[in-house]
Amino acid sequence: MSVTAPRGFRAAGVVAGLKDSGTRDLALVVNDGPSRAAAAVFTRNRVKAAPVLWSEQVLRGGRVRAVVLNSGGANACTGAPGFQDTHATAEKAAELLVDSAGEIAVCSTGLIGERLPMDALLPGMDKAVADLSRGDGGLAAADAIRTTDTVAKISFRQGEGGYMIGAMAKGAGMLAPSLATMLCVVTTDADLPAETLDRALRAATRVTFDRLDSDGCMSTNDTVLLMASGATGVVPAEDEFTALLTEVCADLNRQLLVDAEGASKAITIEVVGAASEDDAVTVGRSIARNNLLKCAVHGEDPNWGRVLSAIGTTDAVFEPDQLNVAINGIWVCRNGSFGDDRDKVDMRPRDVTITADLSAGPHSATVWTSDLTADYVHENSAYST
């Protein structure tokens, strides 16, 4: 299952010894073809980890034979030696697969600013190649890329004509910004060229991972990679493929949201009545990043004033006295002032929906975030020590 649900893929997840915990920390996903078409989106952070700089180059060719992923170290801010480590990792995979390093993507996640223990990682590669399988490999790979994730995240769907899309992800964030590094590998046995995969992936991530904003922080390592084996020979219509891919990404997105570090609430922010989709996203992000509101949701306090305050910091089109806000369906703010009784809002469910109506047009967008908790503080104040 997971990335090995589609035909033409093998995967493995092994213990290379990168993590002190002694759990799986090295994953490998291999595309046995016949196609090797691939596309990817990367973090927009200008400080990019070595594996991102490497994989960006690989993806320029539109072909990927395999991807190596490690947890236990981000290999970010490690200078030229760190880039050499990524290069050596790709070379090792290429050697074992008797292929070209130029078609080996690399992803890393973990602490920034430390070299990877290559004396553990390279021998781990031998183990990973030996373990490659279609059966358990997909789940083992999904397990190996976890850092603070409490569960492995996988998804798969079948498309028209019998092709499959499979995927695994780790992290509790998004492409930009992100709570922690988000890595995602999506595979398919449909037969589509790299350009189509690229368009489909950008369309799917734009409305899913790109709108999951756990804590406003953007990782140096975020990567979403899509690989097509073409093993079924099915050539789906681009629209149909994009819709199915978006479904898979939305499924993983939900899993990331629910497992966000320290979160006790999954918050869905629907912005409606916007003059443009950009305005809706801008307002949604501003609400999602408001620490005071995130604390209020944690305390099960329907504090709509903090929603208005967050909207007010944006340059979106709206009039303050025409803003409406609903929390879990109760319109607690109408026309910029108090509306229905806030005591009617049931804040107890894990899922909290905030609807902000800008009364400025027909556009809308949804952004997801989680609450700000003492557990989040605890987890992130003790991470590297």
Add this chain to the structure above:
Amino acid sequence: MSVTAPRGFRAAGVVAGLKDSGTRDLALVVNDGPSRAAAAVFTRNRVKAAPVLWSEQVLRGGRVRAVVLNSGGANACTGAPGFQDTHATAEKAAELLVDSAGEIAVCSTGLIGERLPMDALLPGMDKAVADLSRGDGGLAAADAIRTTDTVAKISFRQGEGGYMIGAMAKGAGMLAPSLATMLCVVTTDADLPAETLDRALRAATRVTFDRLDSDGCMSTNDTVLLMASGATGVVPAEDEFTALLTEVCADLNRQLLVDAEGASKAITIEVVGAASEDDAVTVGRSIARNNLLKCAVHGEDPNWGRVLSAIGTTDAVFEPDQLNVAINGIWVCRNGSFGDDRDKVDMRPRDVTITADLSAGPHSATVWTSDLTADYVHENSAYST
């Protein structure tokens, strides 16, 4: 002392009954002249509280006879009725002082979205006017504007020729953005016209309150008001006055920083080597708003990778491999990679200084923030309930 340190001012702080705690919640500062020249800066949030909308109009005239300040309610997002409440407050003060409501400024702080209990506030005004004094009034007023502030914040300085600047402040934030509403009243017995006061105040707040970024949230109520009585007849040089005013604002800024909600660390972020001052401020704010970094500082973890990650999200001029970062004087990151041993960094003091060198030019700026703690979460998840 406080706002009554300069001649020509009386003040009071009384219990009007706006706060459940039964502590002081209504302050009044009166300028007895001979001058009434005044200037102010307000929140840049587009959702502005009624007292901000009112006071902006008052300040257009450049003259302020008195300012009424209340804690126990922000009077924000209260619609036309809320604006009427502010108007009635100014009218009541004008009536008691036998003056014009058009020269009465109003400031409010507390929960957003609820009407003020005017049946308590208006009788409180009688009490405040009866209590006006030069002696204890300044401290009582500073006490009355507190919300979550654990201590009253006051400052005063003497200028050349014997004039004074006095001030009081509340909040743990800044003009934009802000942890909670920041209110500040500054008084002087120097004789300067409104235009000069305006320039001086903008210059002073630009490098002090405007660069204190507790939690990235911008209040609907922030106000800094400067009133001149001219009672000494001293006309200071604009440069000298601006420098002294900046000193007073910096002193209060430091008090706000140290008393920020739930904070255990006071973080000074110095950005140097920037291509422009704007770049330096942009980078400083991005670092100051990074929740992951703020958690790391709380955990006394010199996690410089999170500093680089925050810098990377900006559009400032820099090359990733030329960034240097020092934490408490130890250059833990050189040329975008690890530098001196992070174990050398002593994170135990309450004050933590992060220096980010962009290696891109001669400009610099300082931004202040505090750490993110479980206490912050606790305080803000229980605020309105």
